[in-house]
Amino acid sequence: MPRKKWLPALSFAVGVWLVVILCFRLFGQTLLLPPASAGLSPLRFGLLEAVTAILLYLVAWCYGKVDRSPEAGRRFAVIGTATGLCLDTFVFWNHELFLPGWSPDQLLSFAVWLCFAYALYLIIPPLANRT
Secondary structure (H helix, E strand, O other): HHHHHHHHHHHHHHHHHHHHHHHHHHHHHOOOOOOOOOOOHHHHHHHHHHHHHHHHHHHHHHHHHHOOOOOHHHHHHHHHHHHHHHHHHHHHHHHHHHHOOOOOHHHHHHHHHHHHHHHHHHHHHHHHOOO
């Protein structure tokens, strides 16, 4: 694949990852409660994932304005997911640096959110760029 095809997707993917890590570094201890916590309800988790889906749709729509090829959504989904998973591996390996003060339970909640968010990352961009 020519560089001009995957470079915008990689740039968007790194940008999304940076924003997400920054948001969770700033607000993660408030948003992500331990799984056994009474405050972590299915409604709260569902709202967090719904907001994630909406924001991801908006980012995918913006990416579709940059890359107008028919495969833009799939390209962004695959490159974004692969990039994010690689970078998140580094985050979990060095969680004291990226997510200081987080308990193991909060890291588990973050991992659960990530699993669902990456599933959305594979589904939403192709749907956002269908038109």
